[in-house]
Amino acid sequence: MKTLMLTHPMPAAPFAEAIRAIEPALPLVEYHPRMDPAALSDVQAVLGWRFPDGLVARLPQLRWVCSVGAGVDKLLVPELPPQVSVSRIVDAEQAVGIAQFVVLMALRHARGLAHYEELQRRREWSRRPTGAVRQRVTVLGMGAVGSAIARLLRAVGFEVTGYSRRSGATLQAVLVSGDIVVCALPLTPQTSGILDADALASMPRGGYLINIARGAHVVEADLIAALRSGHLGGAALDVQAHEPMAPADPLWTQPGITITPHIAAQSSPQTIAEQFVAGWRQMQRGEFPLNRVDRSLGY
């Protein structure tokens, strides 16, 4: 099964090297925009992050798309034929890394670190006593990543409520009780824009939002408005609607927002290669690939 590497903006070479070390016979070709149609006509598998416009129509033999990440939203394009299997990487180490990042941001907020950073800039030594953290955190999305986040938050003292499609509670009910809200949802048509003005207004005054999922979950203009009005106390956005963010993006300069460039945690090329090769071998045997997503759900 010839495989097209579509990992841009990540370089393909580390993934290709790790795959060849496990399965030297696996035919790999790296995508470039001016590729000859003949080189695409026999591609059966894609290892990728995002489909360039119009590419799917140039892959008549496509059988399997494997995401290089945990999310598949940029690969589930409408023109993807229904019989194509889609899978993703499920990496416990990445989940732990993301959970560590969330705990870092939650503690930074709960312990008021931004205040002390500001005091240091002003050379001001003044104390504001606080107890151990016991704030309530709502984790939206209780898949592998959300569950790891909930476990680690509880371990450091937060009171955690998880929300998922199956949990029965309404979104509004769980937002009301979250001093901190963590978004770990898959991006689907149902969750796109889920954190809009109404949802943010449901959070308690002074609430804090941490997004490690996808920028499109948040209506960014509504978030900025909620911060400007003083309703929300701040936000940590590891993901943004437009990545990479343009210099003029208003999120950069909004007080209270901490921006990081989608670095909460990545899977290693080795892990991705191992899972990709396992799926490739399954596909060769006529089986479904490892970590196949339900295309009707989008995760």
Ligand code: OXD
């Ligand atoms: C993702 C990832 O899907 O980094 O965002 O794995």
